[in-house]
Amino acid sequence: MISVDFSKAVRRIDDFAAPLIQAHRWLQEATGRGNDFVGWVNLPRDYDKEEYARIKAAAKKIQSDSRALVVIGIGGSYLGARGAIDFLCSPNYNLKKKDTPNIYFAGNGLSGDYLQEIVDLVGDDDFSVNVISKSGTTTEPAVAFRFFRELLEKRYGRDGAAKRIYATTDKARGALKSLADAEGYETFVVPDDVGGRYSVLTAVGLLPIAVAGVDLDALMGGAAKMMDACRRGNLDENPAWQYAAVRNALYQKGKKIEILAAYEPAFRFMAEWWKQLYGESEGKESKGLFPASVEFTADLHSMGQYIQQGERHLFETVVRFGPSKSRLKVPRDESDGDGLNFLAGRDMDYIAAQAMDGTLLAHVEGGVPNLVIQAGEKNAETLGELIYFFEYACGLSGYVLNVNPFDQPGVEAYKKNMFALLGKPGYEELGKELREKLGR
């Protein structure tokens, strides 16, 4: 079970007990700001069991009839699944020999070269598409879906394509839901009360994760365990309370940047998921810790210098995992030219553990508070725990910061401008105004 060690971060956090009691109640009773979007709180037990079985069945079907799955989505409809698959199956998942399909993520940007490359990588392989969009009209995924739908229909005919398209969308309304019903795509639900960045344990994340061969029961089981732990209404027993308290304490002390660090390259995209979760939940009203991430020890030889001696406006949150699967031992070298024979016979985990402790002390000495989140072995259950832990702590933390942790009003600004410049009907006035600002 996840534990939080904040002994090297702040002296005490009991000042936060009162606001946390309040925040906790808002989450548990759905009575705080943004309370239409706290469906994720009880999700690990209260999910739709019928849909869950359909997700597993769809994953099996895709595994049986496809050598590639193209997952189309952006933001919360992208980062959770990508992070989980990278972490549990490897960032090299597609490169590995395996029985499950390759998984490509599309519709999360506007690069033509990137899109073309996915088309090329799919090549002649039999493939399916999981298009994930609440509305069906978000530009990036909608554009990508036009390409891949056309490709599928050319290859398999309209009926054949319909059997290879899985739409994760609104349960009743919207462009994608209408199309899916008209064409007969199998559909899964983006729940009304779960925002994108909290949606990885809904069909949004679960279908692609299942296609990669991950044990969904273990993932959900881990989340459910953490959900129980997060129900405890006190600072001593609830790791999410502790994390939420520490980061608010450090923010109040003037720290402006939180760096999430892990010593596993496979965690890189879970850190990206974490950035969306916290950045989007708290970055508003001119407030919020800026979320950044590093991959150690690689980045000790990159960002390490800044962390050790740069501006003192940051703190670190380090996620540590239990033992590796592989227990590689350093070979002995008789000549010992590199002077590393004192490590011969030691396994990598042992060396990494000393690097973690050494780095912790070095950074603390350099004025960087360090917070350690100790997780279990790198497996689906641990990831389920971590996901729920971060989500629950984020809800709490946003409430303690006195913002609505469940809206994202700032995301509309670029979209509106983009529509106006693209000449979308209805945006003519704004378009004129913007072109003037651009001097064209």
Place this chain on the structure above:
Amino acid sequence: MISVDFSKAVRRIDDFAAPLIQAHRWLQEATGRGNDFVGWVNLPRDYDKEEYARIKAAAKKIQSDSRALVVIGIGGSYLGARGAIDFLCSPNYNLKKKDTPNIYFAGNGLSGDYLQEIVDLVGDDDFSVNVISKSGTTTEPAVAFRFFRELLEKRYGRDGAAKRIYATTDKARGALKSLADAEGYETFVVPDDVGGRYSVLTAVGLLPIAVAGVDLDALMGGAAKMMDACRRGNLDENPAWQYAAVRNALYQKGKKIEILAAYEPAFRFMAEWWKQLYGESEGKESKGLFPASVEFTADLHSMGQYIQQGERHLFETVVRFGPSKSRLKVPRDESDGDGLNFLAGRDMDYIAAQAMDGTLLAHVEGGVPNLVIQAGEKNAETLGELIYFFEYACGLSGYVLNVNPFDQPGVEAYKKNMFALLGKPGYEELGKELREKLGR
């Protein structure tokens, strides 16, 4: 040729002319702080032509006798090559059908599972190793090299292995140089006067980049062109002066974070390279902009909220590229359920360009100064330009900030602690002290 548009970032930068004249002289005449490490300034023309030819020949040999190359290095001996190969050949390079070997990066961390995975991915393929380390004793690469050297010697015998190991190291001294001479490895030089983060255009970066099939002449040609542009001693004509001035101006105004943004997923690891370059050069003496990076438009649905409405302590530097290779056009859809037919027939570049402009105006409106670096098409020449541009601007910027842009004293702290905790001979006292701090 690269140009910098700072009209949406700061009003004027001419206050920086005087310190830039000074900084420029320090770089050109090698008379400033850290002047033992400005060998990169004239490198694009003054490189060792004989070694350059050997690099190309070695790359050809590796291409002919290996299906995989394991590149062992950390920090500057990792990020440059990784960034360049990702950008020029794709982050999916290893997955693509091609005539050149797969390239795996190892020795840049301490994860046993990661190391084991590289071993598994290489599998039975014929492979070579490029081990990159000035001293040969840096823990991460040295440990990884022990594994892969053992693997090579088991498979090909000691002599056979020696023909597959390429050591990029000190020209005369150190553990790796001694071993290479004793075993007969081909060696390339990490120049004495070029620090790791400025070394991508030396053998450090060039050998792996060449193995991936990149046109080195184009890369070096681009860098040489930019070198000429960066020699111009005035603000109007020198884009590196402009960039260095703008970031210092914004830092003086209280901005603490610089976010490097690009709209190409393939640029992700060049941004990591940039983070090392700037973070390690300026993050010292409790100073320096914190370097962060985002991938747009994906991260407009993640960090976008924070950028638009969070703490106003940041600015953005956006790298834009010329036309894509693929000119995919959005398909028309008769039903137009997603309402995107107003984009039908438009190519992705057009849509992306409007997103870029729309985002620029939205973020500026939100109080985030925006700086645009306009680069050419995504090719080796453009990358050469960008690399030199960022390097030169970094040297200038560090001098204007009044730090030594060429040292990294803070990187030693974690290493010392790690050695002490690992029980390295000579670190006994520190080890005792640290264990006490850790309460064990």
